[in-house]
Amino acid sequence: MKTDPAGVLTGAHYLDGDFACGEGAMAAGCRFVAGYPITPSTEVVERISRRFPMMGGTFIQMEDELASMAAVVGASWTGTKCLTVTSGPGFSLMMENIGLAAMMETPCVVVDVQRGGPSTGLPTMVGQADMMQARWGSHGDYELIALCPQSPQEAFDLMIDAFNLSEIYRIPVMFMMDECVGHMTEKVVIPEADQIEIVPRKLTSQTPEEFLPYRVNGGYVPEFARAGDGYRFHTTGLTHNEHGYPVMSAECQEQNVRRLIYKIRDNADQIVRFEDDGVDGADIVLVTYGITARVAQMAMEMAREQGVKVGMMRLIIAWPFPEKRIKELAGKIKAFVVPEVNYGQMVLEVQRCAEGLAPAVLVSHGGGGVHEPETIVEAIMGAAK
Amino acid sequence: MSTVSEQTAVESTESKVEHPIAPYLRMDRMPHIWCPTCGIGTVVKCYATALGEAGVDLDKVAIVSGIGCTGRVAGYMNLDAFHTTHGRAIPFATGLKLGRPELLVTVFSGDGDLVGIGGNHFIHTARRNMDLLVILVNNFIYGMTGGQNAPTTPLTAKTSTMPYGNFENPFNLPHLAASCGASYVARWTCLHTRRLTKSFKEALGRKGFRFIEVIAPCSTLYARLNRLGTGFELMRFYHDNAEIRHDADLNDVAIDFQGKIVCGKFVDEERPTFIDLMHAHYERTLGDKYRPMPPEGGWIHE
Known part of the structure; x- marks a missing residue:
């Protein structure tokens, strides 16, 4: 469906x-x-707190990031x-209720x-060292989606x-910006x-008598009932059955958590998103x-000028x-x-997925700035030898 | 033969008569997990009775619990019910209330959950006078994990992590709630079922941050570690040592080990809630441009 026009500031803007x-x-x-x-x-x-009162939105500044994340899960x-x-230190505190949102x-x-x-760390300076935390930061097994915008335009579009x-997947989604x-x-x-x-939000069409909050009928994502619509459902961070009732057993854990994992894994082909530039025929x-x-x-571009086929x-x-x-x-x-801009996080994934067929060379920057392009060129030249 | 027929008669009567609070409970989840003589069930009974007497639309009532013995209450109530993370029931409930302001939201949890790990949320939410009814069952101990020291454990009481007796000062919860800005503050024990029910009913009809502390027996851990006797003896202790003083100076209602338990309604003041203040302020500063979130929430639908 189309969005609510109240929240849309149509036009060309100069924004950070x-x-x-x-x-x-x-x-x-x-909202x-x-x-x-x-x-x-x-x-x-x-930005949001200035514009929200004009579009029926509510912003609240909570007492800490534990509360912020808990309030977001409740309101949803x-x-x-x-x-x-948030940023890194707050992201650490949010992990508790990111796990609750996943569960x-x-x-x-x-x-x-x-x-x-x-x-x-460096409060006012760039880093990219929360990438693994975004994936693994809360305890236990779960899957989620994380996006990485590279520009203000993408910060808008990808949001x-x-x-x-x-x-679509009823999950917490991580939006991994960086200070730059x-x-x-x-x-x-x-x-x-x-x-x-x-x-x-796709609300269930079932009656309260028929509805079970975590029944999927062989699918991946259960139907949703809002609090206050008469469904009188129960939900919990404990391992639960399709009634949303806690069941402490290996069987229920398997049924519950397997679906949390595979609703993303089995749909990964549709979710995965990247952009290629000159990858076909590249050596590097x-x-x-x-x-x-x-x-x-x-x-x-610098490496290409030196004759290396790089994508x-x-x-x-x-x-x-x-x-x-x-x-x-x-x-x-x-x-x-x-x-x-870290000491090696996503490179581990590249190495894992390459399965030894090609090396993956890390070019790290500890944070507080971005790479000099020459440093990356040097790594490209070294790898191309 | 007569014995058999008597039994049959009793059974058939039982199958017809439903417990008066059964409609408020998830009977498919019975039996509950609480120990014999635990006080939590009594508090649930009083709350369910109050919901009925207050005549509220149960479809608009949401209940939120954290973790612990009392944290299981949400799981047994036949309402929209949320069993959340340890200490975060209050901020979770804040989100529910602000996301759909027409909801009547109750937080039902224990002392360790609400004022131990959740203490920061408790004081700030009282400060905001957020529209929540907060029911805190105080059994002076962490029950579910096996009787560890709580922020409410009276001085000298023994717990599994203070085996030589507690030397930390406990919170005086009515004083804390009132000083942070709660608009309704009361304390009762599990013995005061009639007064407790009345207090719940009254608080359901009020707005803002309403705090009701209920002193509850934990005979499995607190009483056993401190050799206080059976559940019956614990109730007798409340009978002999609870003192109703509505006008008590809240400085004087701290609980000593096996000392007097001052009960009563200590605060009942109508004050603007977070939502009242937000609306009034934006109406004043933004005028016609202000578009408040609708009572049924800010959700976007076809």
Whole structure:
């Protein structure tokens, strides 16, 4: 369906990534945001808190990120689309209730504008070191989706996708910005509301007598009932059966958690998203995401001038990871080069999926800045030998 | 023969008569997990009775619990019910209320959950006067994990992690709630079923942050570790030591080990809630441009 025009600021704007991200959320139909201030993400909620009262949205500044994430999960059970926004230290605190959202199958979006870490790290400076935390940060087994915008325009566009994916799969979706993308200002074109397709919360058509909150009839995603519509359902973070009742057994665990995992794994081909640039026939393939993709672009052009056949695969969705594509490329190329603003996170996935058919060379930057293109060129030249 | 026919008669009568609070419970989940003589069931009975007496639309009532023995209450209530993470019932409930303001949201959890791990949320939500009824069952101990020290354990009481007696000062919860801005504050014990029910019913009709502490026996752990006797003896203790003082100075209602338990309704003031203040402020500052979230929520549908 088309989105609510009230949230759409149609036109060409000059916006930073954080503001564009906030505009994307409002355009996607988000009407509840709970957050706690943290650099470099705060501008997202500042933007939203200024515009929300004019579109029927509620923002609340909570006492911490534990509360922010809990409030978002609670509010999502009313059918209202929900968002929270943070950076590394707050992301760590949110992990508890991100796990709850995964277990209760609650649609919501979590923005992490990544800064240097660990701990308080570099509050005002860039990092990309939360990528593994986004995937594995809460305890136990679960799967989710993580997107990585590389520009303010993408911060807007991908936010719509993030909300839609959270609705389709009933999962928390991680929106992995970084400080550079969050704070860079560029042209952002926001379309007319009738050009923005959104996935509304799909409410069950069953009666309260027939309805079971976690019955899937062989499918992956259960139907949803809102709190307050007379369904009187029960949901829990405990392992539960299709009634939403806790059952402490290996059988119920298998039935419950297997579906949480496989609703993403079995649909990974539809979810996985990347962008190729000159990958066919390349000897070297750069695997990049976020701000680093833009630095790597220049490095790729420099290496091409020196006669190296180099292409780039940019991750738009980092989780689920494009396993098949990496394996397919690994059989054809000399090496992958993976620049990241961390000491090696997504490179581990490239290595895993390449299964030894091609090496994956890490070009690390510890954070607080981005790579010099020359550093990446050097790695490309080394790998091409 | 007569014995058999008597039994049959009793059974057939039982099958016809439903417990008065059965419609409020998920009878398909009975029996519950609570120990014999635990006080939580009594509090549930009083709450369910109050829901009936208050005449609220049960389809619009949501209940949220955290983790622990009392954390299981949401799981037994035949309402929209949420069994959430440890300590986060109050912020979860805040989201539910703000996401669909017409809901009547009750938080039902224990002392360790609400004022131990969840203490920060408790004070801030009271400060906001968020529209939630918060029922805290205080058994002075972490029951589900085996009797560890709680932020409510009275001084000198023995717990499994303070085997030589507790030396940490406990919270005085009515004082804490009132000083943070709660608009309704009461305390009862599990013995005061009539007053407790009345208090629940009254609080269901109020707005803002309504806090009701219920002192409940834990004979399996607290009483056993402290050699306080059987469930019956615990109730007799409440009978002999609870003192109703509605006008008590809240500085004086802290609970000492086996000391007086001051009960009553301590605060009942109408004050604007978070939602009232938000509407009034935006109406004043934004005028006609303000578009509040509709009572049924900010959801977008076809």
